[in-house]
Amino acid sequence: MNRNYAIILAGGRGERLWPLSTFARPKQFVTLFGGKPLLAHAVARLKDIVPDTHVFVITSADLVPLTRETLPQLPPENIVGEPVGRDTAAAVALACGLVRARDPEGVAAILTADHLMADEAAFRRVLADAYAVAAREPAVVTIGIAPAFPATGYGYIACGEPLQAPEATPFRRVLRFVEKPDLPTARAYLETGAYVWNAGMFIWRASVMADAYARCAPDYLPLIERPESMPGLYPTLPKISVDYAIMEKCGNLLVARGDFGWDDVGSLTALAAHFPADARGNALLSPATLLDADGCTVAAQGTDRHTALLGVSGLIVIHTPQATLVCSRGAAQDLKALVARLPQNLR
Numbered sequence: 012m013n014r015n016y017a018i019i020l021a022g023g024r025g026e027r028l029w030p031l032s033t034f035a036r037p038k039q040f041v042t043l044f045g046g047k048p049l050l051a052h053a054v055a056r057l058k059d060i061v062p063d064t065h066v067f068v069i070t071s072a073d074l075v076p077l078t079r080e081t082l083p084q085l086p087p088e089n090i091v092g093e094p095v096g097r098d099t100a101a102a103v104a105l106a107c108g109l110v111r112a113r114d115p116e117g118v119a120a121i122l123t124a125d126h127l128m129a130d131e132a133a134f135r136r137v138l139a140d141a142y143a144v145a146a147r148e149p150a151v152v153t154i155g156i157a158p159a160f161p162a163t164g165y166g167y168i169a170c171g172e173p174l175q176a177p178e179a180t181p182f183r184r185v186l187r188f189v190e191k192p193d194l195p196t197a198r199a200y201l202e203t204g205a206y207v208w209n210a211g212m213f214i215w216r217a218s219v220m221a222d223a224y225a226r227c228a229p230d231y232l233p234l235i236e237r238p239e240s241m242p243g244l245y246p247t248l249p250k251i252s253v254d255y256a257i258m259e260k261c262g263n264l265l266v267a268r269g270d271f272g273w274d275d276v277g278s279l280t281a282l283a284a285h286f287p288a289d290a291r292g293n294a295l296l297s298p299a300t301l302l303d304a305d306g307c308t309v310a311a312q313g314t315d316r317h318t319a320l321l322g323v324s325g326l327i328v329i330h331t332p333q334a335t336l337v338c339s340r341g342a343a344q345d346l347k348a349l350v351a352r353l354p355q356n357l358r
Contacts, residue, residue, distance in 0.1 A: 015142050016117050017061040018106035019053050021070040021078065021124035022093055026347040026358075027278040030334040031312050034358050037074070038277070039124035040081065043296060043310060044285060048081050049276070050124045056131050060139055061120070067091060067109055068124070069102050094245050100256035101248045103213070104224060104231035108238030111217040118146045119220070121213045121253075127285065129272025137269045140178035141214040148174075150263045151223060152214040153185070155207025157270040161197035165275075166190055166209040166254070168266050185264035188254055207268055209254070210275070219263075227260040279327050279336075279343045283308045293320075297330065306340065333357060 025038030032038035039050040054066060063084050070078050072092030079090050091109070093102065103121055110119040120138065128134040137154060145152045155168045171184035188209060192200065200206035215223075224231050234244055249256075258264065274281060283294035293301055297311035297318065304320040311318075311330040318328050325340040334357055338346070350358055 013062075014114060014117050014146065015061045016065045016067070016110045016113070016119040017057050017122055018067045018069060018103075018109070018119055019050070019122050019124050020099065020102050021050055021053075021068050021074070022096060022102065023125065025125065025277070026350045027343070028276075029346060029350045029358070030329055030331045030336050031279075031310070033333070036077065039070075040077065041312065043282070043312060044127060044276070049127070050078065050081055052127070053122060053124050054082055054085070056128065056134060057138075058135075060135055060142070064089075065113075065117075067106065069093060069105060071096065091241075094242055096250070097245060097248050098250045099211075099253040100228060100231065100251045101234065101245060103220075103253045103257070104228075104234045104248075105238055105241060105245075107217055107220045107224065108235040111221060111235060112238060115218055117217050118142050119215060119217060121211075123211055123275075125276060126210070127272075127274045127276055129274075131271070133271035134269065134273075137180050137267055137271065138214075140180040140182075141267050143178055144174070144176055144182055144265060144267070145214040145216055145219075148265065149219055150215075150265045151219060151258070151261060152182070152265045152267060153258070154210060154212040154214070154269045155266045156210050156273045157268055158201055158206065158208050161194060161201050162208065163191055163194055163197050167192065167197075167200055167206045168209050170205050170207060170266055170268075174265055180267050180269075182265050182267050185266050188259050207266060208273075210269075210273055211254075213253070213258070220257075223257050223261040223263075228256040231256075279308070279329065279338075279346065280340055282310060282327075308340075 021039045025032030028038045031041050040048045067089045069091050075092040110117045141152045167189045169186040171186040174182040221235050286294045288294045292306040294308045299309045299318040301320045303322045305324045307326045309318045309328045313332045316330045327338050329336040
């Protein structure tokens with residue numbers, strides 16, 4: 012544990028979860044799941060693997076106060092605010108610099124603030140094994156998710172030869188990252204058994220990741236070497252994901268296969284999967300009365316407003332003190348376009 016570090020990326024705005032998620036209080040602060048923010052879940056999952064003093068959160072500068080309030084157990088200086096958004100390549104480079112300044116051979120995990128794990132004990136076992144392999148091997152380790160269905164909304168990782176390792180978790184060489192597929196391609200991936208979902212979790216020694224940036228994305232090296240230069244340097248950096256900048260190029264990647272009930276709860280359609288449904292498929296997360304309604308999701312945050320549904324199917328109804336959303340399940344994928352039309356104070 013003394014060399015284990017974790018960096019939680021928490022700068023997203025979560026428009027696809029509006030109005031539960033807003034610009035001022037985005038999805039990492041949503042409290043529907045177990046009564047505490049998703050961000051708090053992300054830190055709690057690290058118990059007994061990473062000490063609180065080794066956990067960093069990288070978020071937007073304007074969200075630093077709320078993040079510190081949400082995570083009082085972390086040192087305040089471990090909550091770092093980006094002056095501007097520059098996608099994940101910059102955030103991961105900054106993470107590398109922060110860990111490297113503490114321990115050049117520290118082992119860091121890049122994790123996200125808005126995922127759920129149904130079996131957190133299984134997640135911890137996989138993560139602990141990933142730390143062990145990353146500490147030993149000159150490689151970047153990623154955790155791939157055993158696909159439960161032919162998803163078209165996730166990227167995939169093609170797995171190659173197995174790594175001979177003593178850990179219980181199976182590790183394989185990464186052949187390549189592939190983009191979000193169409194449905195026939197996703198079905199073909201599932202049939203081969205050689206593909207996993209890319210969940211955006213990476214574990215590496217600081218020296219290994221610094222070398223990967225030096226080879227693949229040298230523009231970011233000054234940030235790794237001098238993370239304190241972030242305020243002035245950050246706006247000058249390319250805006251690109253770490254997948255494109257590093258992972259698709261560096262070559263020395265291993266993937267751990269994880270099967271712990273992972274879900275990226277990034278959209279309203281994902282809510283129903285985490286709560287019991289009635290006999291007609293309605294997931295009711297707040298007070299509601301239904302008659303002749305099927306496949307609906309009703310939720311409220313910060314209010315006890317009652318909902319009544321009559322003769323409808325496939326609706327999503329969300330209440331907050333500021334706004335109410337009513338949309339069909341099929342239209343929820345276009346929610347970002349609706350949010351863009353809202354008055355600024357409601358976004």
